[in-house]
Amino acid sequence: MPRCRFLPFVCAALMAVVSPLASAQSAEREWQAYEEALARGERQANVWQYGWAGVYATTLAVNAYQASEASDRDDRYDARVGVVKSALALGGTLMDRQPHPAAYRELRQSDGNLESARRLMQAVVAEERRRRSLESRLGSLAVNLASGLLIGVGDGRERDGAINFATGMLVSELQLQTQPRQATAAINRFQPARVSFGDIHLEGEYALLVTPHQLGVALRY
Template sequence: MSLPASIRRLAAACLAGLLLPLPALAQGPDAEWQAYEAALNDGARQAGYWQAGWTTIYAGSLALNTWQASEASSRDDRYDARVGVVKSALALGGMFLDRQPHPAASRELAAGEPGDIDGARALLEAVAAEEQRRRSWEARLGSLAVNTAAGLLIAVGDGRERDGAINFATGMLVSELQLQTQPRQATAAINRFR
């Protein structure tokens, strides 16, 4: 007894669907290892650019604010620049003290056992968790405190509410931009293999 053509096609499609992934599964750990290695290497490269870029921005801001603190023509600009010196110095210090995890993780993976997929996955998951922590609400609390204090110093301490609000808002905007431009390669790689 012969089966209808539609059932034969359906059975063939199901069988092909079951058999086609087998070569992919055989290459899975290698592909996964290479993806993890590439993610950490790309993350380390982006972390270097990110570090250099934001360090340059904050160092430039510190230099400009230091100059304006004594050379600006108006008293308000000199006061704002003194507040800016403190904000820029804190941000620059943060760049040196709180490094991105990707370069160290990339070196650790390279020094480890090649093909140790479980170790690579654990390392990448730790870096992904750090990436998420660096974007959490808790990560924003430091800049919130600094920018609130700076805004209040200008608004209340110097009697310029509008300028204090602008200082607070621009400081928070820059801080958010810094957070959002951090590397995310580990999170993307982990999500790819889940």
């Protein structure tokens, strides 16, 4: 039984030997997780931007045609409203770029400092959250509300105005929800962990890393 008193010291000695190697491997895995997350985010960001730009460009062309060629007067009026909405949405999609491509380039061109990579990921996470916040919905709310009022009140067609507003908000929400969120997923993979060896307590975080070629655990403390 007296030998148990030396267990904490033995564990401390083992940790002193193993810790540098484990720390290096953990840092490498964590860096790899961030790099892969931003690479996937870059691909999805490009698909998202060009995909939605294509949708709005198509609706802009259709509405522009309908605004002058539709046989029904109400259809021509709705199409003129749609031209403005589609043009605003197209311009916003092309100008408001996702943060992942720039962050991925910055990470690849960096000097390999893990703390800088963590700060970069936190900045991308903050931007991902901002793009899904209530504030980010105010612009689409204003545009869709204005178009609904123009049709419902200005043109005296309440039902059509309500449908226009609801449809516009649904499309706007779909656009928001399909934005990339790989940085948030990568950060959330790290969960708090605590290990005790007698009187020695180690606190840190761990994450399960699954790739097509390997399965591992990343630790940081």
